[in-house]
Amino acid sequence: MEFARPRVAAVGLDQERVDAIEPLCGTLHNVASWADYVERFSPFETDIAVMSAPHVARFPRAIHVLALAPRWLETHWHHPDTRGVTGKIALRSENSTEHQLWVPETCPEFYRELADDLVKSLWSDSDAPETIEATRDWEADPEHLVETTIRRPVALRYQRTHAGQGEGQPIITLALPFVDNLGAWFRSFLQDLHEISPGRVPTPPPRLLQPSDWYTPDQLRVARKIADIDSKIERMRRNRERLKDEMRVEAERAEAGVVRALWSDGDDLVEAVEELLAGIGFQVRNMDKEKSPSDANREDLRLTVPGDDTWEAIVEVKGYPNDTKSSDARQLREYRDLYREENERFPDLTLWITNPHRRRDPSTRPSPNPALDEVARVAETVHIRTVDLFPIWRDVAEDRMESMDAIRLIQSARPGTWISPAIGDEHRSQNDSTADGG
Structure with a gap:
């Protein structure tokens, strides 16, 4: 200084x-x-x-x-x-x-x-x-x-x-x-x-x-302009301090809410993912809250779409300190089978929403393990990381994406590892380069 x-x-x-x-x-x-x-x-x-x-x-x-x-x-x-x-x-x-x-x-x-x-x-x-x-x-x-x-x-x-x-x-x-x-x-x-x-x-x-x-009249004219700028700067400074205080409040609220999807596991993670999916526009049921002590374990969440009684998805949410465990795909198959027994059909979509490497800064987390893509395909599930789901929720919240467009984006996902549209082209380019021996 x-x-x-x-x-x-x-x-x-x-x-x-x-x-x-x-x-x-x-x-x-x-x-x-x-x-x-x-x-x-x-x-x-x-x-x-x-x-x-x-x-x-x-x-x-x-x-x-x-x-x-x-x-x-x-x-x-x-x-x-x-x-x-x-x-x-x-x-x-x-x-x-x-x-x-x-x-x-x-x-x-x-x-x-x-x-x-x-x-x-x-x-x-x-x-x-x-x-x-x-x-x-x-x-x-x-x-x-x-x-x-x-x-x-x-x-x-x-x-x-x-x-x-x-x-x-x-x-x-x-x-x-x-x-x-x-x-x-x-x-x-x-x-x-x-x-x-x-x-x-x-x-x-x-x-x-x-x-x-x-001061001469010309000096007074310039001095008044300087004083006006100083006054604006002071107002902006006070406004900036007010906004910094507001940002601290919002940061605390976010950390106790949806941002838990980037750091948490267990019930906290399920609640945060529930908030993300509801913010995108899905109707969300928390199955644990509806479960009685005698009921069999079910997936964490179920999704429906407003105005469409025919479509339903099941969602299992997992947090991991390191990479996603491929062995958890077996649990997804069991939930799909249980859903079919109760509803005489498979769910329209099975989502495996994960928060891997949850202790690392989200911006520095590695790409999904390529082997998980095949694991998810075999289990007929769509593997989505919370770091890829969060930007979709934010785009909807900021009116940069229509809610129905975001819903259709997820509805149209095919079994395997889901790639966020923001990085999808880059991911496909890398895969094509690898396939060509590049």
Whole structure:
């Protein structure tokens, strides 16, 4: 999954400050502390940390930091010159009695206008501003953005080199007091980072924090079209979620109903096949439900056709963990003979409906054993697998096939293994190729 740059950790910020920087972030994660952050997210997938409140942050790689009124912020990184040595910069806000502030000449251009505004804002306060104490390390001194009379920083920028993996990378720490225009400071910070660390901030930040306030009529026209598309997408997303919930309900209903014909055996399989045949359009009798304790065993189902009192079929249903057992054909012959004794004629059709390899995915089950075709012919039965019967039932249910056409399709079946019309041509082609020695 792609995450937009820059990837920002908002650590210890209140919601107002999070809202101020979020429009400028590619990916933003808001957490209470750095310890919380590293438990949930990886520093190796972090470009910038915007931090407030006390923290000790150990960075295994270069992460740029914007620190707000740091009571105590300690960041560690790998020293660029001495292998295995970890450097540290600690920032701490301290009380001050100095009221006079200015922006030194060394203030980088990115921040000069914001620094001037900060001075004006702090001058209006009756209390002296807090200053920031920073440790000094192997590299250059921090750059003061705003300082007091004796050059103690109220806001600073510190650049150093992080040599964690491979060549050294510049890393910036920007320390500020609490400001009312955090979004503007963060934008300048991103511009600063874009120039020295374009891998972390690949594109410069937008010039406007609220671009829509300054759209031209043509931009407004395009923005409205985008908003309309976004609205449609959201409606479609909600509808998709609703349909996914509906699909889960339907899947549970199907698994408890006709789909059992693809997985079950025993009574569950008989009930599922009964539902399939009734859905195709047959009138179905469950013979076990009509059987009294003294009656002889009969086939599982009997079929008739609406409006035709002269035609009747008997159906035996079997499930198998592996291939269909050819020895079960004997039972079909016995049921045919019993039917003849009771009705003085054989049934018009004898169906041997099976669910072989029932533990395998139906799409990967092998073709019927060719030997079963001859077994079924001798027994005067039509061998049909449930995986071939299911698509016929579904076509009828979806009105892609007339019920009477499906009934006639099965009525016209001849003894042997029945091949679904959907694969019949392919099956016959393979048989012809085999007969020709292909």
